[in-house]
Amino acid sequence: MDESNTPQQSKQQTNKFSNWLKTSITARMLIVGFLVVILLIPLSYINILIKERSFRQADVVTEINNKWGNNVLVYGPMLKLPYKTYSETKTYNEKTKTYLKETKTHMNYAYIFPERLNSDVNVDSKTLKRGNFESAVFTTTMDFSGHFIPTDLIEKGIKPEDIVWNKASVLIQTTNLKGIKSEMVLKLNSEAYNFQTNFNSDKNSSYLDVLESSFIKGNDLSDLKDDNFSIQIAFNGSRQIDLIPIGKTTTMSMTSNWADPSFVGNYLPNDETKEISKDGFKADWKVLHINRAFSQQHLNTVPNLSAFAFGTKFMVMVDEYQKSERSAKYGFLVIALTFLIFFLIQTMSKIDIHPFQYLMIGLALTMFYTLLVSISEHSDFLKAYLVAGISVVLLITLYSKSILKTLKFPVFIGLSLTALYTFIYVIIQLENYALLVGSIGLFVILAIVMFVSRKIDWHNG
Structure with a gap:
């Protein structure tokens, strides 16, 4: 074995590999x-x-939005009607060997959705900055109007004489209680009723807060006509605005200076009247009762109808x-x-x-x-x-x-x-x-x- 050539061969192989590279x-x-x-x-x-x-x-955006106001979802207005139900109990008397009958009265509630619900929404958008970050927020004014038919409860098994008219009220539920900017007043015919937060009312979901009006005078519910109620709500909010279409006929008209709206939810605005430009947008919705699968009257509890909400998302489509x-x-x-x-x-x-x-x-x-x-x-x-x-x-x-x-x-x-x-x-x-x-x-x-x-x-x- 010739070992003297090994280093030379190794050097040659290295040179060949280097030349090959x-x-x-x-x-x-x-x-x-x-x-x-x-x-x-x-x-x-x-x-x-x-x-x-x-x-x-x-x-940072979440922190800004939490302080300014979160997304706005409005569920209402709905009429809350108390009504009486009765139960009968029998007690056996050992002395007389007879049964004593006792009738108890229970207070329940019917929730009546409006026959017509109109909403006119005006949104003013702007940006808030925190250091190098910014968030898109808005101030919106929502004007609601419409009318109820509260006496249409016979088919639910409720007699008119069992309805407690002087304890009736109007409920509105929302996700953004903190963002409300001014006092809310229900105008019903010639009367005005203030709202207050009600922590004891039935909720359709844990994240919705309940606002309830003061008791409505009985004569204001005896002859309801078109456009007999109106409510204005002003919000500071962010991200999006949604409305649940609880009216038998629900319309919403929204105008804003936001140039990049994203229409969300179960219902899209009317293409014929929708306008979008660099200066903002205008959109109109119309939802009929045959377009959604729930009735106008509900007993005892307010149903969770968030899945039927529709509206507009106010977000930067592609941020930095x-x-x-x-x-x-x-x-x-x-x-x-x-x-x-x-x-x-x-x-x-x-x-x-x-x-x-x-x-x-x-x-x-x-x-x-x-x-x-x-x-x-x-x-x-x-x-x-x-x-x-x-x-x-x-x-x-x-x-x-x-x-x-x-x-x-x-x-x-x-x-x-x-x-x-x-x-x-x-x-x-x-x-x-x-x-x-x-x-x-x-x-x-x-x-x-x-x-x-x-x-x-x-x-x-």
């Missing part, structure tokens, strides 16, 4: 691919950072952190395409680019997202995107000038990165057409790469 296209592709995978690690940490900051924003998160999702694409450009330049021009230089370029690309998130917290997203994009493009362009030793390749790389970041910005601004535009853009990029790489001899190495 420098000259082989396959080796360069493997190295570049490995570096792309490695750079997914800092990208994942950036995504975690964005989510943490978005959670912090959500906490959502945009940053969507932008970071394209981080892999940006790094891969940038490395592909450098790889094609290296392969076609025979310029040697060290893996460390690839790594520095990749880290510069990941820095774009940390710059974007940090700057967007102190400015709007467009300015943050421009500053981060220009900084990274200039950095990589100048760095590539020292690597490639020519001017045309760095200029091409700078223009390519500018086009790529512009393309991604357009995609993240779109909502309905993001997938379509993204697919077309990727197809065009693939076609360009196929065209440019057609003359490369892939079999050499």
Whole structure:
């Protein structure tokens, strides 16, 4: 065994491997691919950072909304009618050997929904800021009007003489008791009745607070006509406004200066009258009793009808952190395409680019997202995107000038990165057409790469 050749053979093998790494296209592709995978690690940490900051924003928004006023859901007004029921008990008397009958009177309640419920809602939206974070809030005035038919209870087995008319009242339930801005007054014919919080009334859900009017005079319920009641409620609120359509015919008209409404719930507004512009929106709803599966009279308890609510959500459709998160999702694409450009330049021009230089370029690309998130917290997203994009493009362009030793390749790389970041910005601004535009853009990029790489001899190495 000739051991004297072993070090020489090892050196030759090392030189062959080193030459293979420098000259082989396959080796360069493997190295570049490995570096792309490695750079997914800092990208994942950036995504975690964005989510943490978005959670912090959500906490601040919740704190602002809790102090200003939460979402507004109105369930009512409904007429609360007390009525008497009777039960009979028999007691056996040992002395007389007879049964004594005793009749007990019980007080129960019937809840009557209005025959017609009209709601005119005017919403003034604005933003509240806390440090670098802000929340969209609103002040709304809701005007309700309509009429009841409280005597239609015979089919429920309630006799008119058993109704206690002088103990009747009107209930309104809401999620935002704290956000009410002014005293509430029920106007019924020529009389006015104040509301107060009632903690003892039946609730349809634990999160709804109950407001109950003072007792209504009996003569005000004896001859109810159209538009015989009206109530105005002013709220400070946030997120959304919902109404439960308890009227046999329920209409709601809503106007606001909010430019990006999201109509939510079981019923959508009328398309013919709906108007949305940069200055706000106007929408009208009409819900008939045949459109929902509940009756106008309920005995003993108020049913939970939250599933039938409809209204408008007042939220930023795509906030700064959502945009940053969507932008970071394209981080892999940006790094891969940038490395592909450098790889094609290296392969076609025979310029040697060290893996460390690839790594520095990749880290510069990941820095774009940390710059974007940090700057967007102190400015709007467009300015943050421009500053981060220009900084990274200039950095990589100048760095590539020292690597490639020519001017045309760095200029091409700078223009390519500018086009790529512009393309991604357009995609993240779109909502309905993001997938379509993204697919077309990727197809065009693939076609360009196929065209440019057609003359490369892939079999050499």
